[in-house]
Amino acid sequence: MTSHGPRTTYQVPLFALAFLLGSAACRDTFYPLKNRITPGLDAFVVFAADGQAGAGELWAGQAGGGNVFQLTYTLSDEDLPALSPSGDVLAFVRSPARADTALRRIWFMNLTTGNERDLPLLPDSTIPTRLAFSADGGVLFARTRSGLWKVDAPPAPPAARRATGADSIAADSALTVFLGEPAFARIDACAERTGWICAFPPGQQETPLQEGGVQPVHWGADSIAYLVGDRLVVRSGEGGRSREVMWVRLPTNPRFPTYAPKAPPLPSGR
Numbered sequence: 001m002t003s004h005g006p007r008t009t010y011q012v013p014l015f016a017l018a019f020l021l022g023s024a025a026c027r028d029t030f031y032p033l034k035n036r037i038t039p040g041l042d043a044f045v046v047f048a049a050d051g052q053a054g055a056g057e058l059w060a061g062q063a064g065g066g067n068v069f070q071l072t073y074t075l076s077d078e079d080l081p082a083l084s085p086s087g088d089v090l091a092f093v094r095s096p097a098r099a100d101t102a103l104r105r106i107w108f109m110n111l112t113t114g115n116e117r118d119l120p121l122l123p124d125s126t127i128p129t130r131l132a133f134s135a136d137g138g139v140l141f142a143r144t145r146s147g148l149w150k151v152d153a154p155p156a157p158p159a160a161r162r163a164t165g166a167d168s169i170a171a172d173s174a175l176t177v178f179l180g181e182p183a184f185a186r187i188d189a190c191a192e193r194t195g196w197i198c199a200f201p202p203g204q205q206e207t208p209l210q211e212g213g214v215q216p217v218h219w220g221a222d223s224i225a226y227l228v229g230d231r232l233v234v235r236s237g238e239g240g241r242s243r244e245v246m247w248v249r250l251p252t253n254p255r256f257p258t259y260a261p262k263a264p265p266l267p268s269g270r
Contacts, residue, residue, distance in 0.1 A: 090258075119158045139151065
């Protein structure tokens with residue numbers, strides 16, 4: 001079972017400097033996962049949870065379980081994390097307070113250096129409700145209450161623009177959770193069973209997966225994960241029993257998990 005440990009009360013400053021990927025000068029500025037998780041070498045999860053004064057903060061843990069580690073130490077509210085496919089860039093939303101929806105900005109954090117970069121507010125105070133990277137990691141898509149937006153991912157200059165019709169297929173693919181590679185079912189809240197999570201194979205009836213399951217996330221080539229209360233449950237598309245990721249010192253109210261896989265091995269001979 002999960003357990004809750006004491007909360008840290010000090011604050012560490014974050015560095016909203018230029019997002020210098022691979023910069024040796026900034027490498028040791030603030031590396032939140034140093035000696036804990038190595039993007040590309042470790043499969044891991046980032047999620048939001050309650051922090052100081054009830055504001056959301058970001059945490060990370062190995063996909064196989066164990067200790068979780070705090071990524072952000074601010075008095076702001078952080079939410080909606082999204083990992084790039086390579087796991088070295090984290091996008092999220094930050095606002096001065098949870099109730100302050102008018103100032104919700106998209107931020108990027110380099111998990112190799114700890115450097116951060118924010119985007120200007122989206123026009124007309126558009127509020128992001130979900131973030132996801134494209135399959136190649138070059139673009140971040142943002143679903144908002146007024147439509148879809150796209151942002152070039154670091155190290156490209158940040159420039160948000162409305163997604164066009166030509167972007168809709170890539171955006172829908174990034175923002176939708178599918179099971180399998182290639183995908184053979186969409187995962188979402190059941191339409192006919194309130195409070196359940198279901199698989200939606202094309203042209204077939206929904207298949208109930210879990211009562212109480214919410215916020216599904218793609219988990220590698222053949223699995224998905226979802227929250228049931230404060231438990232993260234992993235389920236294979238090939239059937240069999242689901243399993244719980246057993247984390248230690250889990251903070252209160254975990255939500256919006258995002259997953260980065262281990263990098264595939266190089267072809268033999270290289």
